[in-house]
Amino acid sequence: MHIVTAKEMYEIDRITMEEYGLDGRILMENAGRAIAKQLEGLLSLNQRITILVGSGNNGGDGFVIGRTMMNAGYSVRILQLVEDNRIRGDAQYHKQLFLSFGGTLLHWNESFDLKELEEETDVWVDAMLGIGAKGALRSPFSEVCTFVNRSERLTVSVDIPSGIPADEESGYTEEAIHADITYIIEAPKLSTFLERYASYYGRWEVVRIGIPNSAWSFIKRAIWSDQSVQQTLPTRSRFSHKGSHGRGFVIGGSQSMPGSVALTSSAALRAGAGLLTIGTVPEAIPSIAAQLTEATFHAMKGQNGWIQAQELDLSPYDSVVIGMGMGRAEETASITRQVVKSAHCPLLIDADGLYHIQHHKSSLRERSHPTVLTPHPGEMAMLSNQTISSVLDHPISISKTFAMEYGVYLVLKGPFTIITTPDGEQWVNLTGNAGLAKGGSGDALAGVLLTMMMQHETIQHALSNGCYLHGKSADYMVEHQHSDRDLLATDVIHGLIQIFRTLSS
Ligand SMILES: NC(=O)C1=CN([C@@H]2O[C@H](COP(=O)(O)OP(=O)(O)OC[C@H]3O[C@@H](n4cnc5c(N)ncnc54)[C@H](O)[C@@H]3O)[C@@H](O)[C@H]2O)[C@@H](O)CC1
Numbered sequence: 001m002h003i004v005t006a007k008e009m010y011e012i013d014r015i016t017m018e019e020y021g022l023d024g025r026i027l028m029e030n031a032g033r034a035i036a037k038q039l040e041g042l043l044s045l046n047q048r049i050t051i052l053v054g055s056g057n058n059g060g061d062g063f064v065i066g067r068t069m070m071n072a073g074y075s076v077r078i079l080q081l082v083e084d085n086r087i088r089g090d091a092q093y094h095k096q097l098f099l100s101f102g103g104t105l106l107h108w109n110e111s112f113d114l115k116e117l118e119e120e121t122d123v124w125v126d127a128m129l130g131i132g133a134k135g136a137l138r139s140p141f142s143e144v145c146t147f148v149n150r151s152e153r154l155t156v157s158v159d160i161p162s163g164i165p166a167d168e169e170s171g172y173t174e175e176a177i178h179a180d181i182t183y184i185i186e187a188p189k190l191s192t193f194l195e196r197y198a199s200y201y202g203r204w205e206v207v208r209i210g211i212p213n214s215a216w217s218f219i220k221r222a223i224w225s226d227q228s229v230q231q232t233l234p235t236r237s238r239f240s241h242k243g244s245h246g247r248g249f250v251i252g253g254s255q256s257m258p259g260s261v262a263l264t265s266s267a268a269l270r271a272g273a274g275l276l277t278i279g280t281v282p283e284a285i286p287s288i289a290a291q292l293t294e295a296t297f298h299a300m301k302g303q304n305g306w307i308q309a310q311e312l313d314l315s316p317y318d319s320v321v322i323g324m325g326m327g328r329a330e331e332t333a334s335i336t337r338q339v340v341k342s343a344h345c346p347l348l349i350d351a352d353g354l355y356h357i358q359h360h361k362s363s364l365r366e367r368s369h370p371t372v373l374t375p376h377p378g379e380m381a382m383l384s385n386q387t388i389s390s391v392l393d394h395p396i397s398i399s400k401t402f403a404m405e406y407g408v409y410l411v412l413k414g415p416f417t418i419i420t421t422p423d424g425e426q427w428v429n430l431t432g433n434a435g436l437a438k439g440g441s442g443d444a445l446a447g448v449l450l451t452m453m454m455q456h457e458t459i460q461h462a463l464s465n466g467c468y469l470h471g472k473s474a475d476y477m478v479e480h481q482h483s484d485r486d487l488l489a490t491d492v493i494h495g496l497i498q499i500f501r502t503l504s505s
């Protein structure tokens with residue numbers, strides 16, 4: 001399923017209409033009908049529906065929904081918020097049909113009594129503004145949205161909750177509709193995945209309206225779905241041996257922070273790594289070894305409890321991860337730079353490793369093997385010289401610019417993790433929950449990703465599947481054994497058992 005900007009959606013509509021010849025009125029009919037079908041499954045016949053329509057095509061969808069629901073036996077009325085002369089084109093065509101079918105149309109005016117309307121309403125359908133919304137809500141949209149948000153009736157939005165943008169834009173107001181459910185037309189818009197706007201959507205579903213599959217070919221952004229996982233997760237051959245599943249090297253840890261390396265390594269093993277070696281300072285080895293009997297160790301030279309620069313033969317490894325628990329001391333800065341230069345295999349840089357490369361980003365471009373960076377928004381802000389709030393408001397565009405500029409795979413972590421390739425293609429992972437918002441979750445993710453990188457031919461598949469599995473495990477554990485408060489990274493690692501069992505059954 002693709003993810004689009006408003007501009008891209010308009011272009012897809014244009015291609016469908018002009019190049020394929022599908023009439024805009026038919027598209028609008030399909031949109032309204034697809035949403036009406038969902039509403040019929042959701043509502044009982046005695047629930048009275050009030051549809052709020054604005055001047056654009058979103059309002060046009062509203063007129064189709066009105067006619068279709070009325071025909072299905074529901075009590076429907078439409079409140080038009082704009083003057084008659086503002087309803088034009090396809091929307092005007094469908095407004096006329098609604099009227100000729102005997103629909104009830106109310107017009108907004110200064111003295112309109114919303115309270116009275118509310119008394120005759122069980123469900124608000126918000127068809128006020130769609131992807132054409134610009135800036136803060138104007139009157140009367142602002143008043144009507146405020147009223148609907150205070151009303152305790154079920155609120156269903158068409159395509160987008162009115163008042164929020166489709167794209168990574170700010171300047172919108174609190175008054176935007178807080179929907180219970182949003183029926184998104186054809187493809188989620190960027191704002192569906194932005195911290196600032198995601199909650200306005202409520203629960204969301206996508207409805208198809210007949211856009212041809214080939215019209216999407218220029219969109220390089222999509223959701224990583226259950227189906228994507230089924231199509232790309234490698235199976236294990238009956239005749240495989242430990243060498244077939246990758247030999248990984250985890251570099252990190254320090255005298256005072258041995259725990260995160262243990263989490264990464266444990267996650268890598270649980271995710272199916274064939275062989276795993278942990279490179280850390282000698283002082284950290286006993287505590288890690290006590291938890292991980294399956295790993296082997298490479299005692300690295302340390303100074304003051306930190307890993308220092310040293311000769312390192314990375315040739316036996318299929319993938320390397322560096323950074324967790326390593327600390328930010330100058331000693332570890334040198335080893336990070338050295339590994340970036342000498343790892344002739346896929347390399348994942350996380351946590352303190354990201355801190356160390358912030359002033360050496362150009363060295364990433366010189367690597368001849370894939371490089372993966374896994375920042376959370378704070379680390380992304382540091383790497384891209386932005387503020388954290390700017391990263392949160394523009395995660396999709398900032399990721400893309402960075403990944404393309406430095407030729408890296410970027411995994412920007414968060415409630416919706418964004419995976420970007422060096423070519424700028426992007427995938428959004430939807431699994432995971434707030435139980436993961438806790439120290440250690442990222443370490444576990446790095447381990448899962450390390451293993452996936454050794455087992456997939458395509459790094460993007462590896463990263464997307466790794467993020468999916470990590471989040472899916474957290475979802476499973478919160479649903480069956482834990483809560484989103486008590487969940488620990490070790491539980492997430494443990495939950496992988498169930499996820500793999502389900503995927504392979
Ligand atoms: N174009 C197509 O082929 C299709 C479009 N569809 C629907 O059409 C929608 C997009 O239609 P439009 O491009 O007409 O855009 P909208 O329906 O979002 O309406 C935009 C109009 O609303 C007004 N407006 C914008 N910002 C405002 C603000 N802050 N306060 C008050 N009024 C404001 C302006 O007059 C603007 O022209 C989609 O979201 C979707 O619901 C569907 O019917 C499917 C087919």
Ligand SMILES: Nc1ncnc2c1ncn2[C@@H]1O[C@H](COP(=O)(O)OP(=O)(O)O)[C@@H](O)[C@H]1O
Nearest residue numbers: 376414415432433434436437439440441442443
């Ligand atoms: N609210 C949330 N919903 C879903 N996933 C989340 C949420 N918060 C964090 N995560 C996930 O948890 C992990 C946290 O990583 P990170 O911030 O690096 O943690 P740490 O390094 O402290 O272990 C990432 O995979 C991220 O996507």
Ligand SMILES: [K+]
Nearest residue numbers: 129158160162
């Ligand atoms: K809407």
